[in-house]
Amino acid sequence: MLIRGGTVITMTGPEAVYPDGVVAVEDGVIRYAGPRSGAPSEVLAPGWAGREIDATGRLVLPGLVNTHTHAAMVLLRGYADDMRLMEWLQTKIWPVEAALTPEDIYWGTALAAAESLLAGVTTFNDMYIFEEEAARAVEALGIRAVLCRGIIGSGPDFQSRVEEARALLERWHGGAGGRITTLLAPHAPYTVPPAELETIAGLAADWGVGIHIHLAETRDEIEILRKQYGKSPFEIAHEAGLTRHLVVAAHCVHATDRDIELFAQAPGGGVAHCPVSNLKLACGVAPILKWKAAGVSVGLGTDGAASANQLSLWGEMRLMALLQKNASGDPAAFTAYDAVYAATAGGAAVLGLQDRIGTLEPGKRADIILVNTSRPSLTPVHDPFSTLAYSTNPGDVETVLVDGRVVVEEGRLVTGDLAEIVAKAREQARALLARAAAARG
Ligand SMILES: [Zn+2]
Incomplete structure (x- = not known):
């Protein structure tokens, strides 16, 4: 998978911000994350990626x-x-x-x-x-x-x-x-x-x-x-x-x-x-x-x-x-x-997981999120860290990958039926409180 066109923020340092950045993912693992100019030529070659995500106007950062x-x-x-x-x-x-x-x-x-x-x-x-x-x-x-x-x-x-x-x-x-x-x-x-x-x-x-x-x-x-x-x-x-x-x-x-x-x-x-x-x-x-x-x-x-x-x-x-x-x-x-x-x-x-997650670096698991900065409250982006720390809300997260698998796409959960989960959780909560009340007598 290739994520391209977005601002890639690797979280390896405050300077590591790459407008027109690229993240290449292979078998759930990050192969490359950084400026397009530094990417291995094969990952940019047509046909390398089974799937490409156009991240134009997005901030791309670790989950x-x-x-x-x-x-x-x-x-x-x-x-x-x-x-x-x-x-x-x-x-x-x-x-x-x-x-x-x-x-x-x-x-x-x-x-x-x-x-x-x-x-x-x-x-x-x-x-x-x-x-x-x-x-x-x-x-x-x-x-x-x-x-x-x-x-x-x-x-x-x-x-x-x-x-x-x-x-x-x-x-x-x-x-x-x-x-x-x-x-x-x-x-x-x-x-x-x-x-x-x-x-x-x-x-x-x-x-x-x-x-x-x-x-x-x-x-x-x-x-x-x-x-x-x-x-x-x-x-x-x-x-x-x-x-x-x-x-x-x-x-x-x-x-x-x-x-x-x-x-x-x-x-x-x-x-x-x-x-x-x-x-x-x-x-x-x-x-x-x-x-x-x-x-x-x-x-x-x-x-x-x-x-x-x-x-x-x-x-x-x-x-x-x-x-x-x-x-x-x-x-x-x-x-x-x-x-x-x-x-x-x-x-x-x-969590002791620094070798696996937390930054976008080669060899780490591809846990990656894309934040859509075209929303009014995120416009304009002068400093992406300011945007992320002070302006971003959950609804601004558009795409989410875990282990290289897309789990949220266009703001929608793809790994479960959200309506069912919400309905079941609501019902479990109701029944739980009824049981607790009965136990109290
Ligand atoms: Zn606690």
Whole structure:
């Protein structure tokens, strides 16, 4: 396949912007991405490409990477807003989640995958339950995902969740043509005791996978852990051995310099920054400039749609930039390029997938999106990073490729029946809330 005529943005640096660029894709892999003048002559020869996409007037860039979500929570979108995190979890979310069925997870994840792809998000990192159903939805919809069985508690509950994580790993790690991978996902230090976190660290070594966890989301959490263990979430995670592995840590809002130093020792992973969710729950602003200065990779996440309400990263990019400018008192401290980087290459690095995705470079999987800049709100384009970070919305994404396969074309999902997915998800959500209400009596 040959994508030609558009402005190719490889995300290998702020200067790597090529008007009249070319991307050549062979067997799902990028063979060339850059200026037409530098393209190997054979890819431009008539007949080389089985298919050509005319990208004139489009920005061509890597697919966006959502580094933290709970995909099937889209079923609870708008169900309970405007509450404190602990109260929201305990009185609203956990009781309904107890009534979730595998079918809910399938249709919820299918809806999340459809919403994500239509918004240009080609990879998401999920933490939830019945993840084998999530895997089936990911396989069907053609998106890329890191799927993690969320693990909480201790004793037999902990054990059975670990066994589900093991089954997921055995069945789906490297599945769907390599689009699915998995991580071990202890929910957080306030829901998984230190001894169990240590067990997880041992399993990560045995299984050869990294960790996905929530860390330092709220001040309440910091206080709870300080009272119970006399330590910060980062100290607990570090002492349990988690930082010997790749760690994807969602939120990281409240961190001391010492916390950042400890976490920076992890051999991979980074911060999954979820600015919309953090502001919605009044958690505070993550010190992203400090994390970056410590050499920690930073990506963007939406968190679940029950808190963030949507799975698009465009609003997250915008908000990330605005927050860091204001937190530092310096509009130049965090740029449009920095925001687009976090949503692409930064996110790929956080998930440990930097060798596969995140930039348009030869040898990487062809996860590519085209943004149509002929829309009024994107006109004119003086600086493509400004257009992407500050002006683009999900509806401006026109074409999406995952592994070189077109999954969205002219703004329409081609890998699933969107009307059916929406109808099924709506019905599952209705039935779920009815079951939860019945269980409450
Ligand atoms: Zn979360």
